[in-house]
Amino acid sequence: MKLKLKHGAVWLYLWLGLIASSSAASPPDNSQILHLLNRISFGPRSGDIEKVRSLGTENYIQQQLSPQTIPEPQNLSDRLNSLETLQKTPAQLFAEYGRPRQQNGQKPTPEALTEARKKSRLILQQAVTARLLRSAESPRQLQEVMVDFWYNHFNVYSNQGLDRLWVGAYEQAAIRPYALGRFRELLGATSRHPAMLYYLDNWQNTDPKSSGAKGRFQGLNENYARELMELHTLGVNGGYTQQDVIALARIFTGWGFPPRPEQREGYSFYFDAKRHDFSDKVFLGQTIKGSGENEGQQALDILAKSPATAKNVSYKLAQYFVADSPPDALVDRLSQRFIETDGDIRAVLQTLFRSPEFWDKKNYSAKLKTPYQYVISAVRSTNKQVENFQPLYSNLQQLGMAPYGCPTPDGYKNTQDAWLNPDAIARRLSFVTALASNRLSLNSPPADQNQSGWMLPQIVTPSNSSLPMGHKQSNQLIDPSQLANTLGDNFSANTKSAIASSPANLRAALILGSPEFMHR
Secondary structure, rough: OOOOOOHHHHHHHHHHHHHOOOOOOOOOOOHHHHHHHHHHHOOOOOOHHHHHHHHHHHHHHHHHOOHOOOOOOOHHHHHOOOHHHHHHHHHHHHHHHHHOOOOEEEEOOOOHHHHHHHHHHHHHHHHHHHHHHHHHOOOOHHHHHHHHHHHOOOOOOOOOOHHHHHHHHHHHHHHHHHHEEEEHHHHHHHHHHHHHHOOHHHHHHHOOOOOOOEEEEEOOOOHHHHHEEEEOOOOOOOOOHHHHHHHHOOOOOOEOOOOOOOOOOOOOEEHHHHHHOOOOEEEEEEEEEOOOOOOHHHHHHHHHHHHHHHHHHHHHHHHOOOOOOHHHHHHHHHHHHHHHOOHHHHHHHHHHOOOOHHHOOOHHOOOEEEEEHHHHHHHHOOOOOOOHHHHHHHHHHHHHOOOOOOOOOOOOOOOOHHOOOHHHHHHHHHHHHHHHHOOOOOOOOOOOOOOOOOOOOOOOOOOOOOOOOOOOOOOOOOHHHHHHHHHOOOOOOOHHHHOOOOOHHHHHHHHHHHHHEEOO
């Protein structure tokens, strides 16, 4: 079923209400619970509102802040464990899926290179599958939200050279374990991972006067040093100068891969003393003695403890969880908590979730969902059992937010001005219309290829496993009444009237395309 032109007036009616005002007249009693679910998860599933009401909002928050206490369904664990590339190191991935080596002194043929590149697509397929699967299915929702947040903060692009092999391993090893831990550990893990070293060129960063300055290692490369301060820590107005960028680049000379990694330890972190600048440096007003690899650790310590880093990270967290332009008072309190706890992310989030600003009703539904949040929340709210993730990935590509697909180091934006435009809204409406009418083939084997030229693997529920509780069978249409109940029936009078006056087979799509569902 396609959305007929005569029903376009209904969409227009709903979205004129968004342009005039995005808020409903008076929030229902469960609006507080819905607000919490929309912010610290990827949106409610059937029964979630009742679950939070039973636990209490504070208990639910504490549970989500300690994800290790939340058991994961066996079905989910089995499906994740079937994705074998997620368990491999960057060195193993390069050895098994990288460029073919010379054989008997002969370079690999063009056919061999094409076949190897085709084979390597499995890595990104499985990384995307794992990300979408966890976001949609895992009960550890805050952890998944924070993985999304931190991956954007420390972004690495999957379509840049060797990083096509490593983005999944990067998320697994450098982001996921530290998403609710200490910022310094997260910063250190990303700084040493081959995916980041390659993406921001530090693997080539060399003291031009060193004995290792030859071939592709001929000089200083400032890319990582600059982005480390501008994006990852201090922020663009963090008080550093070009001289600090140069000093930091000198500090990180030699941080990269082993010489001839395909023949030695493989692609893993390696400090090459032959390419390092061993002179003393002055960085952010502090002298760092020339000592080798430890200089980088000292620099990371300085950056992690800087009040500018506390403010930059706190602003981004407040912007993600509260409002596009977060209150200064909230950012200041979060910054102070960051400093007091030595960058304890869990403690900072606890302060945020207890703040009056987080619970201020003017911030309810004040954030437009990003395309990723929108697609995942739609799947969650409809209780769709997804075995074929290719259609979701294709739609995220069309919406401009494919996982691991942001080419710039600043990652995807999470503010309304980046995503609210007529074309983007039209694409969202097309997606939810197809989702509501079961035209996405989420339970069917994937097609041979999607628009990017590769297919995502089908994940099949084991024959001896039942579908997770609450999932609908693939041939069932979405019940609009049940969908509205899952979402707390939190709709304006205009939206309710438009839904009620529409044909029954369009009502679920209208709910998912409403201004209220577009926001969180």
